[in-house]
Amino acid sequence: MVTAELAVAIPSVVLVLALCLVAVGAGVDQIRCVDAARVAGRAAARGDDPARVRALAAAAAPRAAEIAIAGVGGGVRVTVTARTGGWGGVLPSWTLTASAVTPVESTAAGGPR
Structure with missing residues (x-):
């Protein structure tokens, strides 16, 4: 009796x-x-080179993430999108997205870079 119950319970626990x-x-x-x-x-926002900005984002982002950088009225918007889940096509996957909007910083002279 216990064997049949374990045969059902163990796969359920694993799932x-x-x-x-x-x-x-x-x-x-x-x-x-x-x-x-x-x-x-x-x-x-500091005015770093766009290639460096992408490299920094890629280093922190999940593997195969898409990175979009756009100017937004006196600021910069960075959007990172990644797919996750799936587990070999057995489970559904999700699209994860995060955005950050940062105002452009000024230089010591008072103007934007």
């Missing part, structure tokens, strides 16, 4: 654990998207 791990992974990737947008937004 729930796998779903929890996918959810935690998605949460970690969302935090990485937020951090990448923040770091890149700060660098772009």
Whole structure:
């Protein structure tokens, strides 16, 4: 009797654990998207080279993330988008997005860079 119950319970526990791990992974990737947008937004607001801004964002973002940088009325918007989940095509995947808008900083002379 116990064997039949364990045969049903163990796969159920494994499935729930796998779903929890996918959810935690998605949460970690969302935090990485937020951090990448923040770091890149700060660098772009300082006037760093666009290639450096992209490199900073790519270093902080999840693998294969898309990075968009745009000027927005006296500021800079950085949007980082990444796909997560899927687990080999068995589970659905999600699109994670984070944006940061940062005002452009002025130089010591008082004008924007």
